[in-house]
Amino acid sequence: MRDESSHPQPPEDVLEIGAPEQFAALAHPLRQRLLFALGHRPATARQLAARLGAGKGNVAHHLKVLRDAGLVHITETRQVRGGTEQYHQRTARRMVVAEPQAAGTAAMLAAFAQELDLSPTETHLTLRHLRLSPDRARELGETLARLVDEAEDDAEEQPLHGVLVALYQQGPPTDTTPSGWSG
Template sequence: MEITTPEQFKALGHSFRQRLLFALGQQPATISQLAKILSARKGNVDHHLKVLRDAGLVRIAETRTVRGGTEHYYQRSSRRIRVLSPEATSTAAMLAAFAQELSIAPVEPLLNLRHLRLTAAQAERLRNALEGLVDTAEDAGDGEPRYGVLVSLYQQP
């Protein structure tokens, strides 16, 4: 999914919504499950899910009747969300959400920044290789620890 509308950029402009999208990266979840995962209030989760849903970034995957009530399972509308022309607020929110996850990571994360001089063709090959690496990474399934992967290739000004 490519982010193109003002509503989508606005939805991505809040770090908690970024964290919700991260949490929904593997499997659908209810508001209660998301509140527990993110240590947040259900009302807060509900509000931010509505913004994401209105922007088309999240959808209801399944509905169940539980104890006389209706339980919704939310999931991302797309496995991959791509911001082709990032607005500063969306990028800042994404990095803030990433920083929040790093600050509570139980294991020291790998974080590496390297600057390279590349031709356009080399940069394209590297981009394709990085995307392929992330796309083909296998999920070990329930019961295993979750890991976040952040990959970026950008041209410096």
């Protein structure tokens, strides 16, 4: 039997996302949810399917896409009842998208929305706009990243919480006023 108390850490601390196959892999909400689910411990396709309420075959397909993109890897295999059980894990504790692409961002936000909907407790979600100099924006981004990176896990039996942090500069306003209209 597998020792559930010892979970190997991902081999990398940070993986920078930049390859086209990585962006393609990130462009599906179920693959995003699989990455979320594999954030703390390896799991089999069967375990992930049960946790996420998805079909085992569907999960296995999406795990293969994530493996091919280098986002997850197999940490252990075991023979069980005439078959082979594979434990998957993320290749890095944290994944950073250097130049986000619309499809991957949309999938990540869709997966995040699904996670919020499934939360058994009240969630905290805030959108705020601030006027910041480039230096203050950089400082805030570094502070947010440090807060998340330095947060320590409690004991294994405690509930798992998700954290999504985004700091972005708003794009310039677009003129959406119908021509000839003044207000």
